Amino acid sequence: MTSDMISSRTRAVLVTGAASGIGAAITERLVADGAQVLAVDLSPDPDGAGQPFAADLATREGNRAAVEEALARFGRLDAVVANAGFQHVSPVFDFEEDRWEALLAVLLTSPFLLAKYAWPALADSGDGRFLAVASVHGLVASPFKAGYVSAKHGVLGLVKTLALEGAAVGIRAMALCPGYVRTPLVEQQIADQAAAHGISPERVLREVMLDRQAVKELIEPADVAAAAAFFLGPAGAAFTGVAIPMDQGWLAH
Template sequence: MKLKDKVCIVTGSASGIGRAIAARYVGEGARVAIADLKREVSDATAADLTASGPGEAIGLAMDVTSEDAVNAGVAAVVEKWGRVDVLVSNAGVQIVHKIEDFPFEDWKKMLSIHLDGAFLTTKACMPHMKRQGGGALIYMGSVHSHEASPLKSAYVTAKHGLLGLARVVAKEGGPHGVRSNVICPGFVKTPLVEKQIPEQAKALGISEEEVVKRVMLGGTVDTEFTTIEDVAEVALFLAGFETNALTGQSLMVSHGWGMR
């Protein structure tokens, strides 16, 4: 098992991509903290994953935009398991508007969840990783960490920002064996993406079918959605890659959209 007894924190992991990553980690023997907004939902997910084994999971209530909540959650993990080996900063939301119609409060909310959340969880985990001599920090970026799309000014800005954070963390963490990388998925058919389809159809004045075929999948090599399992496999690879040979990088998981 690739992650046997490794201690992992995955934010936004009660559902969607985060849950798939947590499940993959538990399946490889890890101890995983399911960090999400509602404790009862996190606990339920943790119970389901623990039952499937061979690793185990616990639930945490964590608002990643709150420094107190983040610090308390990381402290609880360290108190229970003694260390933090892997952080997956995955929590995120999507709000789409034309830039002239984008409410400032929504702009700030988007940047806070994606960027403040990544910063605060990194800040809380880094001292433990340095002290123990290594760790992996994994940020959930997007093809939009490199590309741009209409209606997504806040999202694209936030996802671009994660590249900069990861590169600085790689420089600061490298001497201590702490690696940082960014996963950049294409469109993954989660509730977050499904919600965008009618929103973009309305904003762009096109059909929902056109949104899927042209806007979302038009740049792929096979007009296929990326799956949550695809992303989880890359997250497993990055968590288990234990040298600085792979750090400060972004990996596209996108069916060829945004090739680099």
């Protein structure tokens, strides 16, 4: 199949965490660009873009069901966007062990299971893509986020491995690593960090959360979605096995 034929075909995409924040913005953008999107979430948004599907990605069955549903509805799968996530803020000595396991299940094991179950379909696509929405916290740490930081570092290792294995079968894999994006996850963290540091929410945003960003502005979900659309599209074909920061200068220190 020529690359023109591949790019002119309607793409079938599975997006996780599609009911909120970055996942909702990516789903909206891909649908606007003409893709068929299975919009997977714990509580999918029936009024959101894409085709809603409920699955708990903390379980093996949930990840398998999501891939099987995409294949049943679309007859194929060209891309997976592993985006679902949550945060838990706590000093390590007090970090709840159940929260650690839940973070690893959603942020690291779910991307692995999605890749595993979708692998034959992504290979059949002829131009299969796997995009993890990781984080700057896949590359550097912050205090009180042991589970999140560890899982995000792990998913970058997964993406590199997928890229090496995928090269032989036409699958590319990469990660986006945003700084702070204006979503409910961040709004919740402002409150949690205020409690952990014992300071006001305003000071948390200015002095703690955006402290490492050279540009003291939250990133908008639509900007992450535009980057995802670029990397999933024909122009993204040179990128595989990499973690791309979009971090307002965080890592320039």
